[in-house]
Amino acid sequence: MKHTLSVMVENQPGVLARVAGLFSRRGFNIDSLAVGQTENPAVSRMTIVVEGDDRIVEQVTKQLHKLIDVIKVGDITAEKYVDRELVMVKVNADAGQRGEIMLIADIFRARVIDFGRRTLTLECTGDEGKITAFEESLRPYGIKEMVRTGKVAMLRGTRFTSVENSGLDQDVE
Amino acid sequence: MEITAAQALVRCLEKENIEIIFGIPGAAIAPVYDALYNSKIKHVLVRHEQGAVHAADGYARATGRVGVCMATSGPGATNLVTGIANAYMDSVPMVVITGQVNTERVGTDAFQEVDTTGITIPITKHNFLLKDPAQLGETVKKAFYIASTGRPGPVLIDLPGDVTSSKIKFKYPENVKLRGYKPTYRGHPNMIKEAARLIDKAQRPVIYAGGGILNSSACGELKQLAETIDAPVTNTFMGLSSFPGDHPLYLGMLGLHGTRYANMAITECDLLIALGARFDDRVTGRISAFAPGARIIHIDIDPAEIGKNVKVNLPIVGDVKQILQALLTQVKKTERPEWHRRILELKDNYPMRYSREGGLKPQFIIERLYAETDGDSLVVTDVGQHQMWVAQYYRFKNPRMLISSGGLGTMGFGLPAAVGAQLGIPGQQVILITGDGSFQMTIQELSTVKEQKLPIKIFILNNQKLGMVRQFQQVYYEGRYMAVDFLFHPDFELLARAYGIDGFTIRSEEDAVSMLPGILESPGPALVNCLVYPGENVSPMVPAGRGIDEAIEFAEGENTL
Ligand SMILES: Cc1ncc(C[n+]2csc(CCOP(=O)(O)OP(=O)(O)O)c2C)c(N)n1
Numbered sequence: 196m197k198h199t200l201s202v203m204v205e206n207q208p209g210v211l212a213r214v215a216g217l218f219s220r221r222g223f224n225i226d227s228l229a230v231g232q233t234e235n236p237a238v239s240r241m242t243i244v245v246e247g248d249d250r251i252v253e254q255v256t257k258q259l260h261k262l263i264d265v266i267k268v269g270d271i272t273a274e275k276y277v278d279r280e281l282v283m284v285k286v287n288a289d290a291g292q293r294g295e296i297m298l299i300a301d302i303f304r305a306r307v308i309d310f311g312r313r314t315l316t317l318e319c320t321g322d323e324g325k326i327t328a329f330e331e332s333l334r335p336y337g338i339k340e341m342v343r344t345g346k347v348a349m350l351r352g353t354r355f356t357s358v359e360n361s362g363l364d365q366d367v368e
Numbered sequence: 369m370e371i372t373a374a375q376a377l378v379r380c381l382e383k384e385n386i387e388i389i390f391g392i393p394g395a396a397i398a399p400v401y402d403a404l405y406n407s408k409i410k411h412v413l414v415r416h417e418q419g420a421v422h423a424a425d426g427y428a429r430a431t432g433r434v435g436v437c438m439a440t441s442g443p444g445a446t447n448l449v450t451g452i453a454n455a456y457m458d459s460v461p462m463v464v465i466t467g468q469v470n471t472e473r474v475g476t477d478a479f480q481e482v483d484t485t486g487i488t489i490p491i492t493k494h495n496f497l498l499k500d501p502a503q504l505g506e507t508v509k510k511a512f513y514i515a516s517t518g519r520p521g522p523v524l525i526d527l528p529g530d531v532t533s534s535k536i537k538f539k540y541p542e543n544v545k546l547r548g549y550k551p552t553y554r555g556h557p558n559m560i561k562e563a564a565r566l567i568d569k570a571q572r573p574v575i576y577a578g579g580g581i582l583n584s585s586a587c588g589e590l591k592q593l594a595e596t597i598d599a600p601v602t603n604t605f606m607g608l609s610s611f612p613g614d615h616p617l618y619l620g621m622l623g624l625h626g627t628r629y630a631n632m633a634i635t636e637c638d639l640l641i642a643l644g645a646r647f648d649d650r651v652t653g654r655i656s657a658f659a660p661g662a663r664i665i666h667i668d669i670d671p672a673e674i675g676k677n678v679k680v681n682l683p684i685v686g687d688v689k690q691i692l693q694a695l696l697t698q699v700k701k702t703e704r705p706e707w708h709r710r711i712l713e714l715k716d717n718y719p720m721r722y723s724r725e726g727g728l729k730p731q732f733i734i735e736r737l738y739a740e741t742d743g744d745s746l747v748v749t750d751v752g753q754h755q756m757w758v759a760q761y762y763r764f765k766n767p768r769m770l771i772s773s774g775g776l777g778t779m780g781f782g783l784p785a786a787v788g789a790q791l792g793i794p795g796q797q798v799i800l801i802t803g804d805g806s807f808q809m810t811i812q813e814l815s816t817v818k819e820q821k822l823p824i825k826i827f828i829l830n831n832q833k834l835g836m837v838r839q840f841q842q843v844y845y846e847g848r849y850m851a852v853d854f855l856f857h858p859d860f861e862l863l864a865r866a867y868g869i870d871g872f873t874i875r876s877e878e879d880a881v882s883m884l885p886g887i888l889e890s891p892g893p894a895l896v897n898c899l900v901y902p903g904e905n906v907s908p909m910v911p912a913g914r915g916i917d918e919a920i921e922f923a924e925g926e927n928t929l
Contacts, residue, residue: 205548209485209497216489250675257672263494263514266548358547 197226198252199278199348202241202259203267203358206232210264214241217262223247223255227280227345238266238358242278242347266358271348278348281320282329283308287337288315296336303329314339322346373501374399374532377465378407380508380540386436388412388427388791390420394440396467396480399532412791412820415812417444419784421451421464422810426785428460429771430746431792432585434516438465442480445526446487450778452522453491457775458606459583461520463511464492470530471499484526493521501534509544518551519670520583551669555684555691562682563641563665564698570639570663572707573599576622576651579606579774580644580668580688587611587767589692590643596696598704600711602630604645605759606774613743613763619711620720623651624910625756628718631916633711634659642666644688647677648775657915667691718908720760726927727901728876730754730829734761737799737827740884745797746789748772750782750806752836754829756906758801780809783826787813790822797825797888804830804857814867817893825888826895828860831902839905844912864895874898903927 204210211230218225226244233240245255252270259268288296288310296315300307305319319329323346330341350356371379377400381389388410393401404411414420417439424435435455439448445466455462469478474497485497494514496507511523567573581590587610594601594617601611602619611618619630634640640662645651652658655678666673666680667688674683684691722731734757737745743765749755749772764770771789773781786800807828817824838852864871872887874880874896887894905927908919 209489212486213489220490254672254676257674261670261672263546263549 196246196248198245198247198270198272199276199346200241200243200245200256200259201269201271201348201356202243202265203233203356204239204241205264205266206237206239207264210239213262213264214243214259217258218245218255221254221258223251227343229345229347231347235358242345244346267356269356271350271356274354275351276348277351278322278346279320280323280326280346281318281344282326283316283318283342284330284333284338285314285316285340286333287313287339289313292336296333299329299332303332305329370535371538372399372403372532373504373527373534373536374403376504376536376538377508377527377532378403378409379538380505381409381436382407383540384434384508384512386434389436389438390414390423390427390788391438392417392420392440392444394444394467394480396441396469396529397438397444397465397527398467399529400438400465400467400527412787412816414784414787414816416810417447418451418780419787419810419813419816421448421462422454422778422781422784423788423791423813423816424462424464425451425455425460425781426748426771426788427792428455428462428788429785430768430789430796432768433461433792434512435460435462435788436465437462440467440480441469441484442482445484446482449487449491450776452488452524454773454776454778454781455522456491456493458773459520459579460522461516462522463515464522464524466524466526467532468497468526468528471528472530474528485524488524491522492524495524495526497526498531499528501531501536504531504536505538505540506544509541510546513544514546514549518549552671552685553669553687553690555667555686555694557694559682559684560691560694561698563684563695566639566663566665566682567597567641567699568702571704572637572710573597573639573641574619574633574637575599575601575641575643576604576634576645577601577607577610577643578604578645581607581610582767584644584669584687584689585767586644586689586692589689589696591615592696593692593699596701597699598702598708599641600633600708602626602633604648604651605772607645608759609764609767609769612765614765621759623648623916624653625760625906625908626916627720627760628908628919628921629711629714631910631919632714632718635915635917636710637662640664642668642680643692644668646673649677652677653910653914653916653918657917722904722907723927724877728874728880728899730831730898730900730904731757731761732877733827733829733874733880733898733900734758734801736880736884737801738762740888741797741799745769745799746771746793748782748786748789748798748800750800750802751777751779752803752806752834753831753839753904753906754801754803754835757829779803779806782806783810783813783817786824786826787816787820787822790824791820798822799825799827799888801827801829803835804828804832804854805834814864814869814895818868822893823891824893826893828895828897829900830857830860830897831900831904832857833902835902835904836906842905843909860895860897870894872896901927
């Protein structure tokens with residue numbers, strides 16, 4: 196099963212190497228990893244999607260916790276959350292196919308961000324399922340190049356994950 | 369007043385009450401060595417950086433304090449790697465200081481540049497590459513704090529030469545705050561209550577005590593618990609010396625080369641109380657056959673150890689000493705005569721034994737050393753068969769009296785670790801029991817022994833082989849012996865003399881009996897070459913993939929070459 200971990204880390208050089216190295220040396224499988232700054236510039240947030248049973252994910256969580264630069268680890272899989280991924284696809288698009296492709300883009304609320312003589316480049320955001328469906332729809336035209344960001348996630352409603360509150364996702368109402 | 373960051377570092381070390389540093393200088397670390405020139409901290413110049421890190425390790429294990437070692441960039445740092453990994457695996461508190469090329473050269477493959485922090489990420493508890501000299505005090509404080517608290521371990525600080533040469537205002541914080549590091553010490557009260565309940569309910573409890581007992585100085589509490597709940601105690605290799613070796617409740621070591629009665633007691637117990645131990649594969653054998661009928665209480669300071677290798681019924685995260693103190697107020701004084709009858713039966717049916725036929729047996733030497741020292745020596749070992757024989761035949765009376773490489777199994781650890789231990793506790797008799805293979809891996813530190821005037825007694829159990837590997841090939845490769853025989857050895861007695869150390873050779877039981885007392889009482893260092901029967905096997909032994917109750921013993925004829 197796939198788990199989504201929200202990992203708050205010190206915004207320090209080397210922290211990505213520590214986290215990535217931990218996954219590879221302990222044989223944990225990373226599905227995706229997205230990292231960037233948070234509202235607090237001293238803190239970065241990693242959203243890591245990891246594949247494994249509960250026991251493995253428990254080990255992943257505990258081993259992440261052992262890293263000094265990791266401030267907080269939360270498994271939000273079972274929580275209510277929103278998640279998004281962004282993809283850019285460069286797809287073959289001869290004059291005759293452009294109309295169809297634009298139609299598909301419309302359905303997925305994707306945007307055309309560049310076009311060449313025989314290609315269109317589209318941008319689309321959404322959850323993993325939508326992005327995968329988008330990719331599938333474009334595949335018949337011939338995808339020249341594609342890049343996905345990996346997913347980022349956030350709890351729904353007023354609940355939030357931060358480094359200040361202790362324990363995961365406290366309700367602050 | 370401004371001072372260099374290197375001078376500030378030395379002041380920080382003085383504030384941490386560091387009395388000794390093991391190391392070898394070089395260009396990148398030169399500013400720090402220069403700052404040591406006026407310090408009262410003793411620097412011990414070893415002969416190889418591996419010697420420095422193992423000596424700091426031996427010092428830390430003997431004294432319970434943080435060991436410190438130092439090396440230059442590049443090859444100095446890479447020579448430390450084995451020793452850092454060794455300390456990491458055995459949870460030894462250590463601060464490692466390395467020089468680095470100047471910051472503007474970092475990343476350019478400069479002369480003697482390696483990515484020291486990159487290389488050591490997986491084998492340190494944490495590491496730092498200091499780029500801002502103003503951060504020096506805080507970084508050093510953090511390093512000592514992280515190394516010595518929670519589950520201890522090595523922390524490395526990599527210091528570029530230009531950083532240590534810069535001028536800064538000296539500041540050493542009293543405390544540091546690390547929001548990502550908050551070890552748990554107090555066990556959860558409800559869990560402790562539940563543990564007391566499980567213990568009261570149990571008929572056949574066994575205590576399985578590891579190195580965590582020594583790290584948390586919980587030996588007194590361990591003994592009190594065992595006696596109160598009347599439960600037999602078995603030690604992991606790392607836990608040896610945490611429980612008195614001659615205590616009636618003691619079962620000896622468990623696992624791969626453990627006593628058969630300890631392993632059988634684990635198999636038959638209905639409650640396993642794991643204290644500061646990590647269910648290592650050398651302990652458990654086939655996991656599904658390990659304590660199959662038992663509920664398991666696992667007390668450990670490292671939450672990641674809980675549930676890693678076995679499923680436990682009751683986990684308690686925290687400092688084992690504090691948890692045992694709390695638990696002791698809740699358990700009832702109990703007697704378990706039936707369980708003890710069974711244990712005695714196991715001890716009678718499956719005693720530890722070896723045959724004295726066929727030459728001078730290594731076990732005999734260990735038994736004589738135990739008898740002659742009354743179990744009061746600090747014993748350091750290397751890695752191999754001799755190490756297991758020490759574990760089996762030397763009965764430790766007091767805590768921290770065995771220093772050995774457990775988790776990593778590093779041949780060559782022994783001699784430098786003995787150097788560190790002896791410097792840590794000058795009045796203590798230190799004996800090193802090593803193998804002819806291991807000893808030659810760090811033999812250069814004999815110079816350090818001599819130079820520092822350390823009265824270490826070194827016993828080489830010389831079987832002219834990599835004995836442990838020979839045994840492995842006998843058991844698993846039908847005796848196809850490959851690369852285990854030494855066709856040449858130096859004359860160790862002469863070699864000792866070359867280093868200005870007394871050398872002896874022991875060839876027989878008679879030699880051992882007559883020579884050991886004099887050797888042990890001599891005031892200086894001694895190197896004793898013990899020519900032991902070379903075909904001896906470590907027995908019992910749990911074959912790979914078997915349950916620990918399925919140990920085999922080697923019959924007389926099977927101790928072959
Ligand atoms: C650095 C290192 N290299 C290789 C090994 C593999 N190994 C384990 S035991 C052993 C033999 C040790 O020989 P010796 O020190 O003579 O001790 P003995 O087993 O003969 O008592 C070897 C090669 C190791 N543990 N460490």
